[in-house]
Amino acid sequence: MEHITLLIGIVIATALVFDFTNGFHDTANAMATTISTGALKPKTAVAMAAVLNLVGAFLSVAVAKTISGGIIDESAGIKPEVIFAGLVGAILWNLVTWLAGLPSSSSHALFGGLIGAVLVAAGTHGIHGDAVVMKVLIPAAAAPVVAGLAATLATRVTYRVGRRADPEATSRGYRAGQIASAGLVSLAHGTSDGQKTMGVITLTLITGGVLAPHSDPPLWVMVSAGTAMALGTYLGGWRIIRTMGRGLTDIQPQQGFAAQTGAAATILASSHLGFALSTTQVCSGAVMGAGLGRKGAVVRWGTAGRMVSAWVLTLPAAGLVAAGAALLADQGTWGVTAVAVIALAACAAIRSAARRKPVTHANVNEPVPGTPAAGPQDAVTAAIAAVTPPPPAPAPASGTAA
Amino acid sequence: MSIDWHALLTVLAVTLVSTVGLVGVFTLGIVGLSRRAAGPAAALGRTGAWVCFAACAAAVVWGIYLIVQK
Numbered sequence: 001m002e003h004i005t006l007l008i009g010i011v012i013a014t015a016l017v018f019d020f021t022n023g024f025h026d027t028a029n030a031m032a033t034t035i036s037t038g039a040l041k042p043k044t045a046v047a048m049a050a051v052l053n054l055v056g057a058f059l060s061v062a063v064a065k066t067i068s069g070g071i072i073d074e075s076a077g078i079k080p081e082v083i084f085a086g087l088v089g090a091i092l093w094n095l096v097t098w099l100a101g102l103p104s105s106s107s108h109a110l111f112g113g114l115i116g117a118v119l120v121a122a123g124t125h126g127i128h129g130d131a132v133v134m135k136v137l138i139p140a141a142a143a144p145v146v147a148g149l150a151a152t153l154a155t156r157v158t159y160r161v162g163r164r165a166d167p168e169a170t171s172r173g174y175r176a177g178q179i180a181s182a183g184l185v186s187l188a189h190g191t192s193d194g195q196k197t198m199g200v201i202t203l204t205l206i207t208g209g210v211l212a213p214h215s216d217p218p219l220w221v222m223v224s225a226g227t228a229m230a231l232g233t234y235l236g237g238w239r240i241i242r243t244m245g246r247g248l249t250d251i252q253p254q255q256g257f258a259a260q261t262g263a264a265a266t267i268l269a270s271s272h273l274g275f276a277l278s279t280t281q282v283c284s285g286a287v288m289g290a291g292l293g294r295k296g297a298v299v300r301w302g303t304a305g306r307m308v309s310a311w312v313l314t315l316p317a318a319g320l321v322a323a324g325a326a327l328l329a330d331q332g333t334w335g336v337t338a339v340a341v342i343a344l345a346a347c348a349a350i351r352s353a354a355r356r357k358p359v360t361h362a363n364v365n366e367p368v369p370g371t372p373a374a375g376p377q378d379a380v381t382a383a384i385a386a387v388t389p390p391p392p393a394p395a396p397a398s399g400t401a402a
Numbered sequence: 403m404s405i406d407w408h409a410l411l412t413v414l415a416v417t418l419v420s421t422v423g424l425v426g427v428f429t430l431g432i433v434g435l436s437r438r439a440a441g442p443a444a445a446l447g448r449t450g451a452w453v454c455f456a457a458c459a460a461a462v463v464w465g466i467y468l469i470v471q472k
Contacts (some may be wrong), residue, residue, distance in 0.1 A: 059470050134406070142410055150417045154425035161429040165436040173432035177458075184465050191469050257428070262421040268468050269416040275409040 019197040022106040023232025029283040033256035036245030042361035050234035056190020057226030089113030089322025101239035105278040116319030117326040143277040144285025151262035151286040155293025174253035181260035249291025259290035
């Protein structure tokens with residue numbers, strides 16, 4: 001831990017902030033359907049996700065030695081300023097999509113930010129175009145299809161096989177099933193995304209000469225990265241949870257279970273078979289698939305469309321912000337300071353915009369405003385929703401407006 | 403630049419089979435628990451149900467093993 005310059009300290013702090021946004025951005029992946037079906041109370045769900053994220057961060061020893069899986073040429077003179085600019089781009093895009101309540105991939109935001117910053121700092125030869133297509137674009141297209149198909153089929157099967165089951169066994173059974181499958185998603189998420197931040201910090205330490213090349217992350221890096229992500233997860237990205245749990249489609253316990261199991265299976269199969277898919281896109285695809293699998297369920301394509309456009313925009317938008325930040329940060333100390341000040345101001349502005357219409361654990365299960373009934377079927381769903389008793393009254397608000 | 407169709411299709415196949423299989427077996431377990439009537443049929447149903455749930459638990463443990471081992 002010796003000779004850590006101020007700049008490296010700033011980069012590490014920024015990486016931890018990114019990790020934090022990654023955590024609250026992705027709580028929805030594991031817990032949105034568990035919360036919206038009432039299998040777990042909102043606070044319990046995020047606490048469980050946070051603990052499993054933390055455990056997941058320590059589970060695997062094979063830590064990613066490259067932060068980007070070969071997308072950027074990490075030997076082509078990556079300076080701490082460049083990593084800093086990339087992280088700023090990723091953080092701001094994560095916050096903007098959070099404000100809009102859209103689940104978008106934090107990994108893609110990180111990749112986009114790093115690509116944008118490297119393009120400015122080192123030019124096109126710093127980027128491996130093939131890897132961008134193979135590791136970002138194709139998985140992005142495949143993830144929702146694979147997970148969606150699995151969830152659709154599983155939803156059909158579970159309604160068909162379980163049509164004579166009695167309600168008591170059904171509600172207890174699916175509740176347990178949802179909790180188990182959500183736990184598995186949280187664990188896998190903690191392992192994969194927690195390691196990305198550890199990789200970023202380790203690379204920064206190596207470029208700053210603090211660590212020898214090819215070192216494993218020190219323990220304090222693992223602890224701080226895991227903790228930052230768990231804290232973010234516990235804070236809960238309620239806006240995104242609401243979109244995924246209520247906005248895309250109306251989820252029943254059977255569908256929640258099918259979606260989560262499909263998501264867990266997709267994540268494990270893809271990461272194990274070397275075709276890593278984005279957790280966010282897998283989980284959103286699975287939720288939509290579950291919506292398609294139940295007769296009479298409505299998939300709100302307007303919301304889905306906004307979500308998909310956020311996916312398409314993630315890489316270029318984070319890249320653009322990061323490119324601007326890299327231009328400034330390259331000017332020297334005052335540039336880095338300027339980027340930090342502007343980024344902090346932008347974060348504060350987004351936060352105060354979010355405060356105007358807060359979404360918390362208390363109102364996360366209410367219908368999403370601005371997703372009007374699109375047809376007769378929607379009106380029926382709305383009518384049913386109006387006469388069904390609301391989920392158990394939430395705990396009194398304690399001011400975590402995330 | 404070539405798309406790794408083999409890996410992609412393998413992921414698709416493994417995901418479909420494991421998801422549908424797991425959800426199907428779990429639902430069978432729920433159905434097994436549902437038969438309330440007394441007698442040997444109910445006992446059989448319960449036993450079958452717990453076999454199903456045990457199979458699902460084993461799948462979860464295997465999933466955790468995959469995460470740890472990676």
